[in-house]
Amino acid sequence: MEPYIPHTDQDLKEMLDVIGVQNVESLFSTIPSEKRINSIDLPDGIDEFGVLSKLRKMALTNASADRYAFFMGAGVYNHVIPSAVNQIASRGDFYTAYTPYQAEVSQGTLQSLFEFQTMICEITGMGIANASMYDGASSLAEAVLMASRYTQKYKALVADTIHPEYLETVKTYVAGPKIEIEKISHDSDGKVSLNDLKSKIDDKTSCVVVQYPNFYGIIENLKAIKEISKDIIFIVVANPISLGVLEAPGKFGADIVVGDGQTLGIQMNFGGPSFGFFAIREDPKFVRAMPGRIIGETVDVDGKRGFVMTLQAREQHIRREKATSNICSNHALGTLYASIYLSLVGPKGLKEIGELNISKSHYLLKRLEETGHFVRTFSAEFFNEFVVKTDLNVSKMNKALFKNGIIGPLDLSKIEEQMKDQLLFCATESNTAEEIEKLISVLEAI
Amino acid sequence: MELIFEISEHGRRGFIPPKLDVESYDLPDEFKRAEPPRLPEATEGDVVRHYTNLSRLNYAVDVGFYPLGSCTMKYNPKLNEYASSLDGFSKIHPYQDVSTVQGALELMFNLQEDLKSISGMDAMTLQPAAGAHGEYTGVAVIRAYHEYKKDFEKDEMIIPDSAHGTNPATASMNGYKAVEIKSDKNGMVDIEELKKIVGPHTAGIMLTNPNTLGIFDENILKIAEIIHGVGGLLYYDGANFNAIMGKVRPGDMGFDVVHFNLHKTFSTPHGMGGPGAGPIGVKKFLEPFLPVPTIGKKNEKYFFDYSHKHTIGRVRSFYGNFSVLVKAYAYILTMGGDGLKRASEMAVLNANYLKAKISETLEVPYNTRPCMHEFVATTEPLLEHGVKALDFVKRMLDYGVHPPTVYFPLIVHEDIMIEPTETESKETLDKFVEIVEKIAKEAKENPKLLQEAPHITPVRRLDDVRAAKQLILRWK
Numbered sequence: 001m002e003p004y005i006p007h008t009d010q011d012l013k014e015m016l017d018v019i020g021v022q023n024v025e026s027l028f029s030t031i032p033s034e035k036r037i038n039s040i041d042l043p044d045g046i047d048e049f050g051v052l053s054k055l056r057k058m059a060l061t062n063a064s065a066d067r068y069a070f071f072m073g074a075g076v077y078n079h080v081i082p083s084a085v086n087q088i089a090s091r092g093d094f095y096t097a098y099t100p101y102q103a104e105v106s107q108g109t110l111q112s113l114f115e116f117q118t119m120i121c122e123i124t125g126m127g128i129a130n131a132s133m134y135d136g137a138s139s140l141a142e143a144v145l146m147a148s149r150y151t152q153k154y155k156a157l158v159a160d161t162i163h164p165e166y167l168e169t170v171k172t173y174v175a176g177p178k179i180e181i182e183k184i185s186h187d188s189d190g191k192v193s194l195n196d197l198k199s200k201i202d203d204k205t206s207c208v209v210v211q212y213p214n215f216y217g218i219i220e221n222l223k224a225i226k227e228i229s230k231d232i233i234f235i236v237v238a239n240p241i242s243l244g245v246l247e248a249p250g251k252f253g254a255d256i257v258v259g260d261g262q263t264l265g266i267q268m269n270f271g272g273p274s275f276g277f278f279a280i281r282e283d284p285k286f287v288r289a290m291p292g293r294i295i296g297e298t299v300d301v302d303g304k305r306g307f308v309m310t311l312q313a314r315e316q317h318i319r320r321e322k323a324t325s326n327i328c329s330n331h332a333l334g335t336l337y338a339s340i341y342l343s344l345v346g347p348k349g350l351k352e353i354g355e356l357n358i359s360k361s362h363y364l365l366k367r368l369e370e371t372g373h374f375v376r377t378f379s380a381e382f383f384n385e386f387v388v389k390t391d392l393n394v395s396k397m398n399k400a401l402f403k404n405g406i407i408g409p410l411d412l413s414k415i416e417e418q419m420k421d422q423l424l425f426c427a428t429e430s431n432t433a434e435e436i437e438k439l440i441s442v443l444e445a446i
Numbered sequence: 447m448e449l450i451f452e453i454s455e456h457g458r459r460g461f462i463p464p465k466l467d468v469e470s471y472d473l474p475d476e477f478k479r480a481e482p483p484r485l486p487e488a489t490e491g492d493v494v495r496h497y498t499n500l501s502r503l504n505y506a507v508d509v510g511f512y513p514l515g516s517c518t519m520k521y522n523p524k525l526n527e528y529a530s531s532l533d534g535f536s537k538i539h540p541y542q543d544v545s546t547v548q549g550a551l552e553l554m555f556n557l558q559e560d561l562k563s564i565s566g567m568d569a570m571t572l573q574p575a576a577g578a579h580g581e582y583t584g585v586a587v588i589r590a591y592h593e594y595k596k597d598f599e600k601d602e603m604i605i606p607d608s609a610h611g612t613n614p615a616t617a618s619m620n621g622y623k624a625v626e627i628k629s630d631k632n633g634m635v636d637i638e639e640l641k642k643i644v645g646p647h648t649a650g651i652m653l654t655n656p657n658t659l660g661i662f663d664e665n666i667l668k669i670a671e672i673i674h675g676v677g678g679l680l681y682y683d684g685a686n687f688n689a690i691m692g693k694v695r696p697g698d699m700g701f702d703v704v705h706f707n708l709h710k711t712f713s714t715p716h717g718m719g720g721p722g723a724g725p726i727g728v729k730k731f732l733e734p735f736l737p738v739p740t741i742g743k744k745n746e747k748y749f750f751d752y753s754h755k756h757t758i759g760r761v762r763s764f765y766g767n768f769s770v771l772v773k774a775y776a777y778i779l780t781m782g783g784d785g786l787k788r789a790s791e792m793a794v795l796n797a798n799y800l801k802a803k804i805s806e807t808l809e810v811p812y813n814t815r816p817c818m819h820e821f822v823a824t825t826e827p828l829l830e831h832g833v834k835a836l837d838f839v840k841r842m843l844d845y846g847v848h849p850p851t852v853y854f855p856l857i858v859h860e861d862i863m864i865e866p867t868e869t870e871s872k873e874t875l876d877k878f879v880e881i882v883e884k885i886a887k888e889a890k891e892n893p894k895l896l897q898e899a900p901h902i903t904p905v906r907r908l909d910d911v912r913a914a915k916q917l918i919l920r921w922k
């Protein structure tokens with residue numbers, strides 16, 4: 001069953017004649033015969049209807065956000081996505097193109113990436129952004145590598161309030177260049193401990209990493225952190241959808257801002273793909289240490305404005321073992337979703353969406369506290385997530401919620417053992433008052 | 447075209463968020479943004495027109511022939527797009543209880559199993575987000591293995607001079623010294639040279655087979671013996687897997703680690719540069735080093751397996767590019783074992799057919815045996831007319847086809863690397879041959895036509911030097 005292969009018997013015959021061989025088999029004669037196989041141990045192909053039936057069945061066994069209310073965040077969020085985003089991004093002229101190697105027939109890709117770079121700079125308050133990385137976690141890992149490459153110092157300070165999977169990713173990536181990771185603890189209000197940070201900065205320190213808002217939803221005090229870390233590279237992992245209301249990290253003197261773009265118009269997709277963004281302060285020297293593709297403006301031979309991939313001398317195809325990263329394919333299509341999303345919502349919409357997230361999550365917290373079963377763990381201000389400790393049986397609670405069409409909060413003990421009975425709740429603009437009241441009524445009935 | 451910022455008008459909007467239906471909470475002022483970001487202000491219609499018009503400036507597989515060597519620009523089936531957009535696949539959260547996402551895990555588990563069968567490997571991870579990310583993961587596994595064995599002497603990764611740039615870059619990121627090995631006169635790894643450079647420092651070799659010349663390295667078993675002989679491991683760059691499905695398996699050729707590019711071999715779209723996916727497979731003895739989690743199955747239930755004892759850790763958040771995995775799985779179901787084998791056969795047939803035809807016009811180095819799924823030609827003789835490979839392929843744009851890869855691999859001068867893929871018909875290939883013949887003729891008769899090409903594209907040749915000098919990297 002090969003609806004995608006055009007060869008007729010007649011084609012085959014004519015083509016073999018031109019090549020001058022008897023059969024297709026003889027084209028594989030360079031493969032050592034003792035290792036040759038004749039078939040793959042897989043079933044034969046299925047027709048389109050059959051494939052779809054099979055996949056639909058699998059899809060239906062998953063509890064998805066079209067049928068369930070989600071109060072779970074922790075790095076992936078159920079936001080409202082304007083219909084136009086997917087409609088435009090599904091154009092084959094976008095998604096079936098590749099890296100814009102031939103700029104003259106890739107201006108759609110190149111201009112949209114240039115616009116994306118601008119939008120990322122605008123929301124983060126940074127000077128330069130690249131054309132995307134894989135995801136938030138690997139962007140952060142690359143930022144830590146870049147900081148060491150640039151400073152030639154090999155100790156990175158990482159707040160223990162960043163996403164645990166981001167921390168694990170960083171730990172993997174630093175094994176090669178042998179960068180030491182030291183964790184910075186947090187205070188009882190959920191913010192980075194400034195004292196701990198201060199005590200750990202020394203002349204081997206390349207950078208400090210904090211997340212904004214952090215893994216527990218807390219809005220870190222970037223200003224105070226910058227004051228302490230003036231002489232090292234300040235890396236901020238930001239949730240871009242919060243930056244319509246929260247002050248831009250660039251305003252606080254961040255040197256590198258990275259993060260995951262899923263919140264900007266991309267479905268949860270079970271955690272991928274989205275894209276990673278990577279922005280730095282405006283600095284012509286610093287940018288040469290940056291990983292990833294960068295798009296620049298120029299003109300063509302007729303003086304017409306156009307866009308190209310630029311500063312390629314940093315990249316693997318030219319610099320090989322001396323490249324700033326091994327990244328080749330990135331996640332450009334994800335940036336298109338984000339660009340369309342940000343163009344649709346605009347500055348006003350992004351602010352309103354941020355405010356909605358804040359109001360909904362604070363209302364949710366208030367209602368949870370009123371049940372008498374939940375107490376806040378950290379006291380500092382938060383965006384759309386917060387941690388509470390409960391006296392309910394967590395697995396029983398989540399089962400009861402599920403039965404009532406609700407995907408409950410993240411049980412933090414599944415990620416960090418010492419966080420027993422601690423729950424990470426999230427509410428976004430997609431959670432209605434009705435959903436929140438239903439959640440509360442189920443909890444009250446337990 | 448105007449930038450989206452240039453059509454922006456203060457006060458316009460393209461989307462109205464949901465109404466606030468709970469009491470409002472006001473964040474203290476100290477946290478609030480002082481100045482709004484300068485994002486576009488446009489109606490939904492403005493935005494749709496802007497991006498639709500941008501899309502029309504692009505060349506893409508859906509538009510026409512895209513023989514970009516090493517990138518396997520095969521047709522991207524629409525069924526796969528539709529399947530991955532089903533709510534049950536796209537609207538699920540990575541942290542919901544596994545009992546509520548059994549279908550997603552089943553799909554991932556099945557895909558792991560299928561890729562094992564296709565490659566002859568014993569264990570898979572679907573986590574890596576691209577080919578280079580797979581390389582990173584695979585070489586990290588190799589390093590972790592040597593360190594586990596307390597073999598700290600091993601600090602060199604051998605890489606052929608024909609290799610893709612991601613290979614040496616990956617070795618460096620993992621703390622290895624990249625040691626280049628020359629190709630011999632047949633375009634294969636120089637065995638005598640290899641014997642000389644291996645030793646106790648050799649952590650492994652990264653090979654693409656068929657290599658970037660489109661040549662299957664016939665000495666692969668010998669290479670494996672030499673590398674294994676010094677305790678090194680073999681890494682298979684699966685960028686060119688499209689040539690060998692159902693013909694030979696890397697696992698049987700002696701490779702210890704393999705990555706796939708699902709966006710090449712398994713038809714998932716290239717997305718203007720990504721996302722793709724780069725799963726890796728390993729032999730049994732390397733399974734404990736894989737990133738966590740992988741997908742396991744017990745008593746008909748699927749679960750996240752965190753049991754890998756010496757795991758290198760994570761290389762990203764969550765489990766991989768799930769919707770890309772759905773597309774690749776849909777493709778494998780559609781093609782089946784027989785169809786995948788036929789895909790490789792027709793890919794190789796197409797490449798050999800084109801090679802036979804084009805070698806009448808352009809020089810094809812290393813042309814002593816059949817090629818695999820791609821081949822490299824050179825326009826070097828045209829230099830005497832002042833025509834470079836770049837000029838040659840820019841002229842193709844005027845004829846409405848996407849140029850092949852140019853100036854890669856680095857070991858052939860003025861090269862163009864042509865990969866037709868199996869989804870192109872004989873008619874398409876014949877038309878391409880005619881275009882090549884026409885351009886070759888033009889090169890001799892009117893080189894200016896090529897040097898100034900393209901002529902009829904949305905923009906003409908762009909000033910790269912100016913871009914790098916002025917560094918306008920954003921709109922202001």
Ligand SMILES: Cc1ncc(COP(=O)(O)O)c(C=O)c1O
Pocket residue numbers: 327328329516517576577578579610612654658683685686707722724
């Ligand atoms: C031979 C080879 N190796 C590795 C890669 C890297 O793959 P990716 O771009 O998916 O990271 C490529 C892709 O262009 C390639 O052609």
